[in-house]
Amino acid sequence: MNGQTVYLKCLRSAKVSEEDVFLKDICSLRCADDVVSAKCRAIKVHRFGKGAPKRHVVSTLRLIELMEKNCPGITVEVIGETDVLIEYVKSENSKGLFVAGKILAVCLVSFFGTAFTIMAYHNDIGINAIFAELYRILLNEKPSGLNALEISYSLGVALGMLVFFNHSLGRTITEDPTPIQVAMRNYEKDVDNALAETAERTGEEEENQK
Numbered sequence: 001m002n003g004q005t006v007y008l009k010c011l012r013s014a015k016v017s018e019e020d021v022f023l024k025d026i027c028s029l030r031c032a033d034d035v036v037s038a039k040c041r042a043i044k045v046h047r048f049g050k051g052a053p054k055r056h057v058v059s060t061l062r063l064i065e066l067m068e069k070n071c072p073g074i075t076v077e078v079i080g081e082t083d084v085l086i087e088y089v090k091s092e093n094s095k096g097l098f099v100a101g102k103i104l105a106v107c108l109v110s111f112f113g114t115a116f117t118i119m120a121y122h123n124d125i126g127i128n129a130i131f132a133e134l135y136r137i138l139l140n141e142k143p144s145g146l147n148a149l150e151i152s153y154s155l156g157v158a159l160g161m162l163v164f165f166n167h168s169l170g171r172t173i174t175e176d177p178t179p180i181q182v183a184m185r186n187y188e189k190d191v192d193n194a195l196a197e198t199a200e201r202t203g204e205e206e207e208n209q210k
Contacts, residue, residue, distance in 0.1 A: 006077070012081045021045050
């Protein structure tokens, strides 16, 4: 094993469904020696015990220490992240009616919340008065009830939202990620960074290494 170089590429965050977490679960590695690769992948880096926090931050320094301990003489080259956030998610909690109920609740909140926001905005700018004035300018008469201008505007708002969010009936218009996907990825990165920095400041990483 002496002189072997192991290239280690860690994920920023990793979700696991088993209490025992191995190196292969949170990163990918490459080595010319298959035996070294197999031994490194099988290294246990953490265990989520009963009652323990469901999130754990592990430093690549800790991973290097474990790899050098199990495979003396190797050289580890780190590529990518310096800290890995491991989240323990039980497999039985990732499916079933509970998840379907949460999805339905989010959809309802998003739908009615968006509808209320649009109505409140239109009320603030006095959209009815604007439509009435436009109707009078274009047709030289006062509108009575629902008119073509209001219908076309409503259809335009719906079409504009579909184009903007780039998603309709489970299909995307283009291959680009939707704004919601981009916002969610940015949010996940911010959460991961905050948890990693908190663990570093509070000394949690050092305590877990002992």
